[in-house]
Amino acid sequence: MKLSTKEIFTIPNILSYIRLLLIPIFVYIYVTSDGPSDYYIAAIIILISGLTDLFDGLIARKFNQITELGKTVDPVADKLTQAAIVGCLMFRYEYMWILVVLLVVKELFMGINGLILLKKGRKLDGAMWFGKVSTAVFYAATFILIGFPEISSQLATILMFITGIFLGLSFILYIPEFLKLYRNK
Numbered sequence: 627m628k629l630s631t632k633e634i635f636t637i638p639n640i641l642s643y644i645r646l647l648l649i650p651i652f653v654y655i656y657v658t659s660d661g662p663s664d665y666y667i668a669a670i671i672i673l674i675s676g677l678t679d680l681f682d683g684l685i686a687r688k689f690n691q692i693t694e695l696g697k698t699v700d701p702v703a704d705k706l707t708q709a710a711i712v713g714c715l716m717f718r719y720e721y722m723w724i725l726v727v728l729l730v731v732k733e734l735f736m737g738i739n740g741l742i743l744l745k746k747g748r749k750l751d752g753a754m755w756f757g758k759v760s761t762a763v764f765y766a767a768t769f770i771l772i773g774f775p776e777i778s779s780q781l782a783t784i785l786m787f788i789t790g791i792f793l794g795l796s797f798i799l800y801i802p803e804f805l806k807l808y809r810n811k
Contacts, residue, residue: 633693638686641678642696645703648675649710656714656772669773675707676765697752704761705733711768718775719782725790732797739804748807760796764789 633639648671656668682700686692712729716722743749753761767785770777 629695633695636686636691636693636696637689638682638691639693639696639699641682641685642699642703645675645678645682645707646699649706652707653710653714657717659775662776665775666773669769672707672711672765672769672772676769679704679707679761679765708761708764711772715768715771719771719786720779721783721786725786725793728790728793728797732793732800735797736800736804743804743807748810750803750807754800754803756796756799760792763792 652668652671652675655664655671659665659668679700682696686696708729712722712726716726740749767789770785771782
């Protein structure tokens with residue numbers, strides 16, 4: 627499949643590219659932080675990333691700029707951003723490894739089943755509402771954990787617990803969606 631310049635450079639796709647470019651910048655600023663202002667900058671980068679994620683989908687739908695390339699680049703940017711966030715936070719917060727495990731299990735399940743179904747000519751039609759809510763909770767909680775590293779360990783644990791609940795619920799709610807796709811011939 628040959629991609630046209632017009633398809634490559636839609637506004638939603640450019641926003642996804644920006645998200646990809648923000649990942650190494652965020653990681654560098656976060657791991658080299660030596661004071662609150664550095665953490666604030668890292669949090670602002672994640673806020674910008676989250677907003678570009680929100681707007682790329684809205685713009686793509688509203689202005690009919692949904693492309694096959696965008697359907698690939700957007701989720702890749704999402705997953706790489708989330709991986710970078712939890713990877714960085716794992717070194718700061720004791721229980722972050724639980725979110726890492728949940729995220730990996732959920733994404734492996736979705737990715738493997740997505741590929742199997744794609745070979746059968748079926749696929750999920752974009753993210754479901756519960757996946758979007760889970761992502762919003764993830765970004766809100768991790769924004770706080772990144773931007774306010776001086777919060778108490780109890781509050782950090784509560785934020786991680788809430789995020790874990792939403793990730794787990796999203797995972798559980800995606801299972802019947804995939805089962806429906808397997809049953810439809």
